[in-house]
Amino acid sequence: MAESGLLTRREVLGSILKSSAVVAISSSVAAAQSSQASSAVEDLVAANHILAQQGILDGYGHVSVRHDTASGRYLLSRSLAPALVTAADIQQYDLDSSPLGPAAQPSFVERFIHGEIYRVRSDVHAVVHSHTPSLIPFGVTGAPLRPLYHMTAFVGEGVPVFEIRQARGNDPKMLMLVHNPALGRALAETLGSKPAALMRGHGAVIVGSSLPQVVGRSVYLALNATLQAQAMSLGGSINYLDPQEAREEIPDHYQRAWELWKRQAQEAGCARPAAGGK
C-alpha cells in the first residue's frame, strides 16, 4: 500500500493482472467462445496506459485490438479514462460493435469507429481514436499533414480528413460523434486503405497491424504535426520525405519504443502531462 493509505493504480492493476485469465474466462458468454489470450488483454491495458502517459489520449479517446483468433471480434475497454483501465475493464465486441457476454458496463458511444474499420480492413488489427492536441489544427485548416522524417514515413500517401457534416445528414443529436454504424462506415470510407485519418473539429483515427505499431504511429504522428507546424513557421519550402522514401516504414515497427513506453507507464502510475495551462 502507498503511504497515503490509498491503493495506487499499480497495486490494483497488479492484483488484477494476476487474475486476468480468470477474468477472461468468467466474461466469456459460453464455453464455445474462444477466450482471448491474457497476453492480448495485458497488451491492450498497456496500450491504454502508454497512450495516456504519452499525451495521445487524455480522459477521452480509446484503443482497441482485434481478437487474435476470432477475427470477427475486437477488444475494447468499457467507457473509462484510458489511464485508469485495468484488465477487468476490457470487453469483447462483435463487428456490429455489440458487446458480447454479460456487459452490464457502459460502452463507449463511438465504438462503431472500431467495428466498422475492422469489418472492411482485414489488414488492421489495432485502432486508436484520439483527440490528440497537435492533430486538431491540421483537421480544421487546409494544411495537409505530411511526413517530415522517417519516423512518420507511414503517412507518405497523405492523411485524409473526415467531414462529419457530409455524413450525418439530418440526424439531430450528437452531431460531432460517430455514434452509430452508418457514421462508422462513412469514417472507414474516408480512411480507405490509409493508416490514419483526421476528423474535422474532433480528432483522429490511426490504425495498424498490431498494438505496438498503432501506438508508435499515434505518438510519432502527433510529434510530426508539432514539428511540421514549426517547420512551416520558419518560412520557405519544406523537404518532406519523397514517395520512395515514404514507402519504407521504421524497421522495427516501433517495438523498441513500445518496450520503453511500457516501462515508463508502469513507473508513472496514472500521471500524464497536464492538458491545458500552456
Place this chain on the structure above:
Amino acid sequence: MAESGLLTRREVLGSILKSSAVVAISSSVAAAQSSQASSAVEDLVAANHILAQQGILDGYGHVSVRHDTASGRYLLSRSLAPALVTAADIQQYDLDSSPLGPAAQPSFVERFIHGEIYRVRSDVHAVVHSHTPSLIPFGVTGAPLRPLYHMTAFVGEGVPVFEIRQARGNDPKMLMLVHNPALGRALAETLGSKPAALMRGHGAVIVGSSLPQVVGRSVYLALNATLQAQAMSLGGSINYLDPQEAREEIPDHYQRAWELWKRQAQEAGCARPAAGGK
C-alpha cells in the same frame, strides 16, 4: 510519514478529510446554519488540486461552489495557493462576499467575482477565476477565442472580454483587481449569460452548473486557446464548429475526465508543471 520526515500534503489532507464533518460543524456560525455536506467540501478541495495540477491555476486564482442547500451562499478557500488547500481552509460566504462564521483567516481580495456572478446567474453553481497562460494573449489582442473542436463547443456563442478600465472609474488603487462588489457586478454584466469571459491584462472567469463541469471547461478552454493559436499560425481559414454543432456540449459534462484528474491530483501531491522557463 514521508521519508524526508516532513508531512506531505496528502498526509495532512488525509487527516483533515477524515475530520471534515467536524470542521464543517465547528465553523458554522450557529446551529441554525445549514452545514454544507462534507462531500461538497471534498469536491471543492479536489477541484483546487486538479486545477493546480492541470496548469489552470498556479499560486493565484480560485474556484468556488454554490452551497448545495442554501443558494445564497458559496464556498471558497481562504487566501491560499490552490494546490495547498485543505478542507480546513474552506469558508462560507454570502452573496455580498462577506465571510460567514469565525473567519479570522484572510479572504481573497477578488472574492466578489464569485458572489456577484452567483447573485445574477441562478444556473451557475461553480466559478473559476484564473490567470491561465494560454488565455492571456486572447484577452489582450482582438483575436476572438472560438471553438476548434467538440470539447469546447460550450463557447460557440463567443467569449466576451472584460475591460476593467471602463468599470473602475477613478478608483486609485488595485487598478487591475476586482476588489469590490461594483467591479464584480461589472464583470458579471460582461459575462452575461455566457459560460466564460476573458479579463484584459489579467485572466478569465469560467462558470458552470457543477464543479466537474467548470473544471472541464477550464481545462479544455485553455487547450483550445493553445490549439487555436497554432491553427492560426498554419495560415488560411479555420473551420470552427458551426452554431448548430456548438449547441451540443460534451455529453458527460467532463465527468470521465474529472474522475481521472482526481486520481492524478492525489498521486501528484502538490506538484504541477513549472510555470516559466519556456
Place this chain on the structure above:
Amino acid sequence: MAESGLLTRREVLGSILKSSAVVAISSSVAAAQSSQASSAVEDLVAANHILAQQGILDGYGHVSVRHDTASGRYLLSRSLAPALVTAADIQQYDLDSSPLGPAAQPSFVERFIHGEIYRVRSDVHAVVHSHTPSLIPFGVTGAPLRPLYHMTAFVGEGVPVFEIRQARGNDPKMLMLVHNPALGRALAETLGSKPAALMRGHGAVIVGSSLPQVVGRSVYLALNATLQAQAMSLGGSINYLDPQEAREEIPDHYQRAWELWKRQAQEAGCARPAAGGK
C-alpha cells in the same frame, strides 16, 4: 534512506539544515564577523531550488541575497548547479565580490553581477542572473519585452538590453561573460533603476527587495515573454498594461506563490523540466 541506497538531496539537505547554525558559525572568518541568520541561508537555498524547479535556472545561473545586517556583504552559493545547492555551499562576499572566510571553494566567474548591483542599488536585496530560455529571443531581437498582464506590471517602464560588445573593449577572453568588476559596473549602469535587464546573447538579470520578490519576478517575467511571443503571433496590436496600471505591482509581492513553490521544490527533489528536446 531512499530505496536505491543513495542519499537523496532531501536527506542530505535535511541533515545539513539541522546543522546550518553550526555551518554558519564555523565558516565565519572571525568572531567579529556578523553571522548571517540561518533563516536567510535557508531562504537562499530554497530560492536556488525553486528557480531550478520552475525552469528559470538550469545547470547555470545564480541567485544572491544581501546580508541582512551587514549591507556591504552578500550571500551566494559556491560555483554549483542551483538545484544541488545546500546551506554548506553558501558563502559570503564583500561588494568587490571577494569571498570572505576560508573560501577554498571555487566562486562563480560572474559574481561581479551581484556585487556591482548591490553597490549602486541600496533598494536591492536580492539578485538573479539567469539564462532563462523564453527571455533569450527578446535579448537578440529588437522586440521590446512589455507587461501583458498584472503579474508582470513591474516591467512597465521597460526592460533595457545590455550589449557586452560595447563594454568589453579589447579584452580577449571570456567575451560573453561578466567576469570582472568593470563589466559588472557596466551591466549595473544599463540596469539603472529598473527591476530587470536582458543580456544580449546570454540571459538576464532581475533584482528585487527580497528573495520571494525576485523569484516571483523571475518566474512571471519568463512566462510573460512566452505569452507576449504568442500574442504577437496572433497578429494585430496588443493592449499592454498602461503606465498607470503598471505602477501597481502584485499586492503580496509573490509571497503566496513563494510558499507554494517552496513546498513543490521540497517534494520534487532535484528534478526539473528537461531543457532541450522540444
Place this chain on the structure above:
Amino acid sequence: MAESGLLTRREVLGSILKSSAVVAISSSVAAAQSSQASSAVEDLVAANHILAQQGILDGYGHVSVRHDTASGRYLLSRSLAPALVTAADIQQYDLDSSPLGPAAQPSFVERFIHGEIYRVRSDVHAVVHSHTPSLIPFGVTGAPLRPLYHMTAFVGEGVPVFEIRQARGNDPKMLMLVHNPALGRALAETLGSKPAALMRGHGAVIVGSSLPQVVGRSVYLALNATLQAQAMSLGGSINYLDPQEAREEIPDHYQRAWELWKRQAQEAGCARPAAGGK
C-alpha cells in the same frame, strides 16, 4: 524493492554497476584485449540516461564513447532504448563497427555513424546520433541553425545538413538509414571538422571530446533550435553571436550541468517527457 513488487531500473542498475568490472572482463575477447575502465562504462550508461531524460533521445538514437586506451575501438550499447541501458548492455566495436567479443546481442543498424567518424576525427571521443524534435525542422528547411547565445557558441561556424539522397545511390533498402560503412563515410564527410551536422528527414549527429561535452552540446543545441524559431517568429533581424564570440565555448565544457543531469537521471528512473501530444 519498489512497492509495486517490480524491480525498478535503479535497482537493476545498482546491482549491475556493482559488478561492472566483472562484466567488462567477462565480455573481453581475450586476456590481451585492454579492458575499458569501468568508469567509462558508467559514464556511458549515465550519458544514455541523461539524454533520454533531457528529451534528446527517445526510444531511438544512441551515444558512444571512444575506448580510453585503445583508440581504434569504441563503446556503444546493444540495440536498446537509451533510458533502459545498463552496463551489461555496453559492447565494444572496432572502427569497421564490427562488435568485439561474444556479441550475441543485436547491434544498432546505424552504428557506422560512430565508427566512421572516429576513424577520421582523432579529436572526437564521443558521438551522439539523435532524432531530437526541435532539430528536425531545421534539417528540412533552408533555415540555417545559428548560435543565439553563449551556451551554443560551438556552432558558430555553422551546422551542415547531410542529404542522404546524394549518398545512397540506387541502394533499394533502408533509404533513410546510415546502414553501412559507405553511408557512414559520406556523413563523416559532410560533418567535416564541425561539431554537429543535421540529417535531412532524420535527425542529427553531434560530436565532442568527452561524454559531458557531447551531452551538453546536444542539450543546448536542441534548446537553441527552439529559441531560434521563437526569435524568428518575433520578426526583424537577429543578433547571433559574432565569429569572434563564437570562438569561445562555455568554459567548463558543461561539466557543472553534467553533474546535475546525472543526479536528475538517477532520481527520475526511466521517466522522460512525453513525446507527442502537444
